[in-house]
Amino acid sequence: SPGGGDDTFTVAAFTAGYGTPVGKSILDQFVQEGRDRGWDVTLYTSDFDYDKINSDLQTAISQGVDAIFAGYPDPRQIGPLVSAAKAADIPIFSIDGGVEPNDDFVLDVTTKQQQIAELTVEALGEAMGGLEGKDVMVIGHDPHVGIMTRSGMAEDLLRDAGANIAGGSIRQVLAPATSQEETLKFVTDYLQANPDGLDGVWTGWDHAAVGAVQAIREAGRDDIYVTGVDAIGLALDEIKKDGPFLATVIQPWPDVLAELLSHMEAYAASGELPSTNFIETDVELVTIDNVDQVEPTD
């Protein structure tokens, strides 16, 4: 119990993103690290079914836990478990729980979305020799908070730099699972209709970027650049080829987790809460220059 009592520190951990590579690996790692520290960790997962997550956590809360670990939560969809936790005075520690400070969490450690957008847009600008008057397609997926935020930021940055958004607005992918194929179709079709209307493709995550790269290569073009986010292995391979895939961004999730764990440890030991409830960590751009030093995140 918090405050250094003698019985075990119990944690209910949850994620609705266990079906995604990063979600799974980081949550598994959390469970491992927690157990290494002698905590009693129970993991609740679902495939984006927040109804189930809320019920599971409400039960866990009613049975009594010392803390809650939220992995990649959508802060908008966890209202019921947040109120239950508040009523029971149980702190929620989160990673990647949004893009701004949120009183629902005693601590949310995340990455800098603004920095992700800036780094990628800058990279595009450099490769294309300036953004003024260039046509850039932006591919997003609004149901995902992080992607929505950074694609919105990228759109603003591109417009401010004088680029045109190809197609007029952000192209939305319907399902992340099939995003490579969806993006392949988007970009191919767009190039059919506008062979001269595309200079770059900004995507919110690497799978989409890979689809775009493929479309560009199949169209026989070498003058269109693509950026992604996440640094998955597939993306790193493409970057090494020095083709259309210009850059991706690595979000240091293991570091984020380590940061969060240190605060949880303090709470477990002494009941001490973090002094701030929002920590943003820096991200790193991956290009052909540094790709060899980067480990894939999946």
Place this chain on the structure above:
Amino acid sequence: MAPETSTLSTAALPRERAPMTQLLWQGGTIIALLLLIAFFTIMRPGVFLSVGNVTNILSQVAILTIIAAAQTVVMVVGDFDLSVGTNATLSGAAAAALMIGGTPVPAAILAGLAVGTLVGAINGILVAYLKLSAFVATLATMTTVGGLAFIVTDGTTLYGMPEEFAWLGQGSMLGLPMPVVFAMLVALLIWVVLRFTTIGRRWYAVGGNAEVARLSGVSVRATRFLAFTVAGFFSAAGGIILVSRLSSASSSSANNYMMLAVAAVFLGMTILRSGQANIGGTLVGVGIIGVLNNGLNILGVNTYVQQVLTGVIIIAAVILSALKKRDA
């Protein structure tokens, strides 16, 4: 067998000696449910069947129950409705959007219900009056309505509805979470309608053989239309309660419920000899899905393995009842 009296002059109607055998249900699926409960209870004594966890299971399946009840009605008339999931999403999102825009809660709820009912009515027109196959028609409305839900939510998650709206999904009554109360009410209502009213009879008759029903004076088209409309209404109710439960409306919050609802109804159909959809069976089907999900979670089984096991256990349950049937 009655003695040789079956001649023309002496009425030879054998007495119904064994009315119990007439109930004509077979327990395969129910046995599967009980086995699952027994298994999880043994594996985690004191946890699985604790009051807290049972309440938890009930509230996890509440919305599925409502949507599966809607699907049951359509399947009683011998059709499918693939749009129940996206319809629930759209109706919930519409209600949420209105509330966020300042519409009073009751009016927004009514509007959400109206949206769902309208979608149901459109399905009804396509299937009953324009004679499209229910599969294509509702597949198409599923797609369209799913797209509309994206448009209404602008692809993101809506939140910030008034406090009082939360009661529907997060309040409780006599210790039962409100969604559970609503699920029980809906199941009861549809059970009564199916079993005791003339419209229920008509639904079953149309599902049994639409041409025979028509020649018996049933207005098949109106009957079928009504079934789809009712399904639309209850799908909307499910979707709105879900939004209240989560205090947010995502662009695809309830879409997955379609497959689960169909699975639940199909599991439930194995319970009657006649193979008809029925509410009792649907509840058993929902129970299997809910118990499995919760039990495997409690045992800490990996999500992927859970999925594998869910499929295997559904098959096992259905085979169990198929075996029983063959004996008879």
Place this chain on the structure above:
Amino acid sequence: MAPETSTLSTAALPRERAPMTQLLWQGGTIIALLLLIAFFTIMRPGVFLSVGNVTNILSQVAILTIIAAAQTVVMVVGDFDLSVGTNATLSGAAAAALMIGGTPVPAAILAGLAVGTLVGAINGILVAYLKLSAFVATLATMTTVGGLAFIVTDGTTLYGMPEEFAWLGQGSMLGLPMPVVFAMLVALLIWVVLRFTTIGRRWYAVGGNAEVARLSGVSVRATRFLAFTVAGFFSAAGGIILVSRLSSASSSSANNYMMLAVAAVFLGMTILRSGQANIGGTLVGVGIIGVLNNGLNILGVNTYVQQVLTGVIIIAAVILSALKKRDA
């Protein structure tokens, strides 16, 4: 018999004196396809019907064609296979995993095909021999197989297959992308089997009325089993080609193809008076879906609105043929 109009769509009919009116197909869905093509051509002259874009459309629908052809076979015998999508995913992922693990490409491909065929055979056993409803059985295998695909890929995306494997999905022959070549071969093969072979005719007989077929001495179980097995095989082929096309195997790459395949086959069924599944019709259905998708992309229509329009246009196409039917 009127001039040999044997387009792919006409049901196989004996020569003798079968008058033209007996060919019994109705063009509603075909008209819808032509209208769509005309519309997009007018909207973007020179772009939509350019050689490049037509090839593009063909390669976009190639994998759907293969999976829809698999679905057609099952729907000819009057059943459904909801597992074609996850089965394609799993088979593709299995082949990919083996290749990455060092298995030679041909052996890995054969293993992937074997996985898919096995899943199909299991469906066949459940439906044909254990008499489960195809809907529940394949819903359950869909779930299980989907879970297995997650396990095989460990939830991530597999990549790094040998270069030569890419030929299947990214090579080309006579100017046609290989997936298009494969799709044409599969469609042709299944067309020939359905139309000209005894097994094809038996599939149609079972689909028309399984009970009459059984009592007339058709081995209904073996026939139905074979249909599911064949569907499993071709689903696997589709999944493997998709993996090659994308050079990656995600944990749910082909899952969505199930719904699209069902929609395509259903659209195609409207072109025969008898309402049977048939390859010609399926190709028309695939064409509608592909043209719509590409055309709306070319016009720059928002994804969400695309979804709404897709549903609406499917309904319009089906209503068009329903109207024709009523006249006849």
Place this chain on the structure above:
Amino acid sequence: MTATQTRASAAPALEAHDIVKRFDGVHALEGARLSVRAGEIHALLGENGAGKSTLIKVLTGIHQPDQGDVRCFGEPVDFSGVRAANRAGVVALYQELSIIPTISVAENIVLGDRAPSRAGFVRWAELNRRARLQLDRLNQRIPLGKLAGHLSPVQQTMVAVARALGSDARVLILDEPTASLTDTEIRDLFVVLRGLRDEGVAIVYVSHRLEEVFELCDRLTVMRNGRTITTRDVAETTIDEVISTMVGREQSELYPARGTTRGEPVLRVEGLAGRRVADVSFTVHAGEVLGIGGLAGSGRSELLRLLSGAQRRTAGAIEVDGAALRGAGVGRALEAGIALVPEERRSQGVILSAAIQDNIAIANLGDVSRAGFVSQRRIGALARRGLEELRVKARGPRQPVGQLSGGNQQKVVLAKMLARAPRVLLMDEPTRGIDVGTKAEIYRLIRRLAAAGTAIVVISSELPELIGLTDRILVMHEGRLNGEVEAASADDELILAHAYGRSA
């Protein structure tokens, strides 16, 4: 059909010994015996529910007997299913099971394993030749390429018959093949059956039309309540004797006396037209039984469907008790007092999966409900009344109709419509598949209803029934009325003359 016939004397072609078969406690067969020789046509007779169809299903491996054994040419056999039976040369045409609607006529006739093929490919020319051969034998000119589902019911039956005949069977079993055929087709069928008999095929023939049996068959076996009562040479017995063996007692007069009073007009039809029917006018009076005659496809069924609202009329007026029938649909017609007993019971008459009582209730929801809620008690009572009145052989009102014998299913259809106490009762082949004893009962019922003031219109393809049962007969030809005859003075020839379009 090869030289097997010469071994005819050696052992019976097909034998069944003391077969017992139970379903859920119902004893369908309790010691059934049958012995059919090669080269004979052997009638299998019995009341509805006596067990004829069940015996046939045991003989062809669809059901496994609980006790007893089956021998084929002296060899004990235990067929695992239809295919095994077919391989042994035993082929059956089952009651009411006809065609596959979505495939062509030719493929329906040469179905399954028998389709000629080379390397897995269908040999269409050969397939067509064989199909044509069978249809020619039956004098049927049905286009081979047509979808079987688009044929008229009579044609569908003939296609199914052609399939059975073309099977090269050594033992051919036909379960009520003529129930839905008219005289012409029956005659053509008999020619073929006699030919097969002469080639040495053993034929089992089930029918409730005893005149046919005496015309066609060599020997007959009578069953009652699942038991075989007797097997006799046809030449050594009489129809009356057979009937009394079937029902267990003497049979009274088949047709009841005609009505004596003719009351007010009840049904008046003026210039009625619709699909396949044009310009039909007639009146039916209270107490009158009106017959409708005609050839297959002459539009008789369509006429009744127009009257009952099952089919939309394009012109004409219908009046019941002086009130015009307005609007369309079966519901309206039923409210106005017009009820139809349709000709196809499986597709139009009963919901096979539903209980007897639910089948009856569905056309009588008004009677069994109050304020939209149905009363189980009333549903049960209504059904019980119908079952008793028509002597349905069933376990009780909750038994699914699909488990009843064919004739008993038909009685459920009658019960459903009779329960409405209609003003006008339209009956399309009401006694199809019903045993002689019950026929007499139904005839009496019809007379009683007529005497009570109901207007009754009956279609029958059995001319003796048409003449014996009705007061007046309208004959249809190509969708129009072509003559009217008083039943009392009618004979087959007169009716056929009108039916073939000659105006007498």
